[in-house]
Amino acid sequence: MCIVPFPKFVASEIVNRKYKLMYNYMGLKIVVLAKQVPDTRNVGKDAMKADGTVNRAALSAIFNPEDLNALEQALRLKDKYEGSTVSILTMGPGRAAEIIRESMYRGADDGYLLTDRAFAGSDTLATSYALSCAIKNFPKVDLIICGRQAIDGDTAQVGPQVAEKLGMPQITYAEEILSCSKDKITVKRRLEKGVELVEGKLPMVVTVNGSAPECRPRNAKLVMKFKRAKTVSEKQESSQDYINLFDTCPYLNITEWSVNDIKADADWLGLKGSPTKVKEIESVVFQTKESKRLTPDDFDMESLMRELISNHTIG
Amino acid sequence: MNNISVYLEIEDGIVADVSLELLTKGRSLANKLTCKLEAIAIGFKLDGIGAQVFPYGVDVLTLADDKRLFPYTSLPHTSILVKLYKEDKPQIALMGATSIGRDLGPRVSSALFSGLTADCTSLEIGDHEDKKAGKTYKNLLYQIRPAFGGNIVATIINPDQRPQMATVREGVMKKEVLDKNYKGETKTLDVAKYVSDSDFVVSVIERHMEKSKVNIKGAPIVISGGYGIGSRENFELLFNFASIIGAEVGASRAAVDAGFADHERQIGQTGVTVRPKLYIACGISGQIQHIAGMQESSMIIAINNDPSAPINAIADYIITGNVEDVIPKMIKYYKKNTK
Numbered sequence A: 001m002c003i004v005p006f007p008k009f010v011a012s013e014i015v016n017r018k019y020k021l022m023y024n025y026m027g028l029k030i031v032v033l034a035k036q037v038p039d040t041r042n043v044g045k046d047a048m049k050a051d052g053t054v055n056r057a058a059l060s061a062i063f064n065p066e067d068l069n070a071l072e073q074a075l076r077l078k079d080k081y082e083g084s085t086v087s088i089l090t091m092g093p094g095r096a097a098e099i100i101r102e103s104m105y106r107g108a109d110d111g112y113l114l115t116d117r118a119f120a121g122s123d124t125l126a127t128s129y130a131l132s133c134a135i136k137n138f139p140k141v142d143l144i145i146c147g148r149q150a151i152d153g154d155t156a157q158v159g160p161q162v163a164e165k166l167g168m169p170q171i172t173y174a175e176e177i178l179s180c181s182k183d184k185i186t187v188k189r190r191l192e193k194g195v196e197l198v199e200g201k202l203p204m205v206v207t208v209n210g211s212a213p214e215c216r217p218r219n220a221k222l223v224m225k226f227k228r229a230k231t232v233s234e235k236q237e238s239s240q241d242y243i244n245l246f247d248t249c250p251y252l253n254i255t256e257w258s259v260n261d262i263k264a265d266a267d268w269l270g271l272k273g274s275p276t277k278v279k280e281i282e283s284v285v286f287q288t289k290e291s292k293r294l295t296p297d298d299f300d301m302e303s304l305m306r307e308l309i310s311n312h313t314i315g
Numbered sequence B: 001m002n003n004i005s006v007y008l009e010i011e012d013g014i015v016a017d018v019s020l021e022l023l024t025k026g027r028s029l030a031n032k033l034t035c036k037l038e039a040i041a042i043g044f045k046l047d048g049i050g051a052q053v054f055p056y057g058v059d060v061l062t063l064a065d066d067k068r069l070f071p072y073t074s075l076p077h078t079s080i081l082v083k084l085y086k087e088d089k090p091q092i093a094l095m096g097a098t099s100i101g102r103d104l105g106p107r108v109s110s111a112l113f114s115g116l117t118a119d120c121t122s123l124e125i126g127d128h129e130d131k132k133a134g135k136t137y138k139n140l141l142y143q144i145r146p147a148f149g150g151n152i153v154a155t156i157i158n159p160d161q162r163p164q165m166a167t168v169r170e171g172v173m174k175k176e177v178l179d180k181n182y183k184g185e186t187k188t189l190d191v192a193k194y195v196s197d198s199d200f201v202v203s204v205i206e207r208h209m210e211k212s213k214v215n216i217k218g219a220p221i222v223i224s225g226g227y228g229i230g231s232r233e234n235f236e237l238l239f240n241f242a243s244i245i246g247a248e249v250g251a252s253r254a255a256v257d258a259g260f261a262d263h264e265r266q267i268g269q270t271g272v273t274v275r276p277k278l279y280i281a282c283g284i285s286g287q288i289q290h291i292a293g294m295q296e297s298s299m300i301i302a303i304n305n306d307p308s309a310p311i312n313a314i315a316d317y318i319i320t321g322n323v324e325d326v327i328p329k330m331i332k333y334y335k336k337n338t339k
């Protein structure tokens, strides 16, 4: 399959357009929002920069776990409704192209990397604005699926904010998209205190919970097909040897978008476009208590338990 | 004018604890700012809400009562809040970091272009000097939350946009009745003016809400396991110990992410906050996000095979050793000495 580049539209035209579903004719057009995140389990001392933003370069990067759950929901719809396509959209530094390839190995059709210095320092609102501008670059979108939250912030704000910016309704905490036919979508939600079955109309933004089925593994054939997929910047950095490969196999091109490509207003991006500011970052020094050090040997353990029992902490 | 506004979460006509906790916090912030405390109830059959919230010091209760507003769906609740905030211009708007608050808050903040800080562990009032712009801001809301990467805490502010929005998890703030005879005024909205038919594109067809089976918040003793426990099977040791001494089992996020324990047991900034009389941390390193949820425990025992684990700094007893050796001995000597 080859990717025909989407025609470009003027932002205002797209803002005014009603997204229309032509299900019977083309299948569903699904965009999955994904983020490459620092592995928050393995953080070092230099994880933060002086301005209070995360120093991503110092951390190992992974596919945000719940975005993989989101990808799986999208791929299931693609399997179920013929003619559907799944595009991956991510905002981040150049190396975030890794998660686009990772998605292609599992069944995504194409990928878009939103990368520009102007995005640096964006809070959730500025990020959502950038993503919504990028989504408006697609001629038709029926369904936007993303993970409920990213593990580096746990805020769960980007999904709903993208929905609001696009004027679309939202279904958060999805555990399973049960059906998505014609213009109706039925979703099972897993909430903190229960489950809900909800129904809505397309287009829709759905955020997927970690309790949803895990993402399928890589498919060997797709790995062969897409392993050389690259963004323009990556092509420039790599050897020239197989550069004409990208003309004969256009599906290997990962689209790279800058602020200009998505017609975003720079005032709404980065630190400038972020209403929340980090006032200060403080190291926490815990008030060290007068603590007793014990060993696991029998004497220490027995005296500890006796003490806890006699002062009525236990029992 | 420029009050503090709290969104009330309501299930079966009962205001959620997290909302009452936020009213308590909101009241003390309102006193500092000498402004009023407002509460907004959106739902159906809201007659009993006033009696529940006025004792917490609510000055103005706004009711949006309509059959279509329960159960909660995103768009109509968003429309009402957005219009109300535009009319009333609160300086601070708070909501619970719950399934509802985390769905509603971001959408409202996007519509108003006002910043939102999730999962705050502390809220304070303070000033800010922007040296570059040569501007001083008085009485901003300091939205304080652990930041990621080492044991650090970030203070977030929204200098220019209003309302300053924040979400807080249940149990982080303490709920306290101000005066059981406190009386405020009640305003009833003409709901039709605040929502449109297109807000009802998503409908709830089925709904099962359960009372949580685990009650970590109320347990006098919490035994928590971290990534160092190693597996779901090994967690059984903690459950076993807990059943013997009458405790509840908690977990760190690393243990939850690894599938050793269920999410409802997660303790910390993005989990439950507990204040038991005894907290036993087993195989937990003690990152700030975890400590935020248990540091007010009366007594803390840390079991860790790393003698310099950060958790040790706040522990009353530091047991340096393997969990799998220590717990069986604690069980053994508990049994021996209670016979």
Ligand SMILES: Cc1cc2nc3c(=O)[nH]c(=O)nc-3n(C[C@H](O)[C@H](O)[C@H](O)COP(=O)(O)OP(=O)(O)OC[C@H]3O[C@@H](n4cnc5c(N)ncnc54)[C@H](O)[C@@H]3O)c2cc1C
Binding pocket: A040, A041, A151, A152, A153, A154, B148, B149, B225, B226, B227, B228, B229, B251, B252, B253, B254, B255, B266, B267, B268, B269, B270, B271, B272, B282, B283, B284, B285, B286, B287, B288, B289, B290, B293, B303, B304, B305, B306, B309, B321, B322, B323, B324
């Ligand atoms: C936005 C955000 C929100 C977060 N929210 C939370 C939250 O709510 N709650 C939370 O807990 N975390 C939270 N975290 C994660 C937090 O930063 C830490 O990553 C996490 O708490 C670490 O869990 P842990 O201590 O179990 O694992 P680790 O840090 O891996 O520690 C494991 C510990 O076990 C010890 N150990 C290993 N084997 C044994 C053994 N056999 N016997 C004894 N000790 C052993 C090790 O020495 C080590 O100290 C959050 C992070 C972010 C970025």
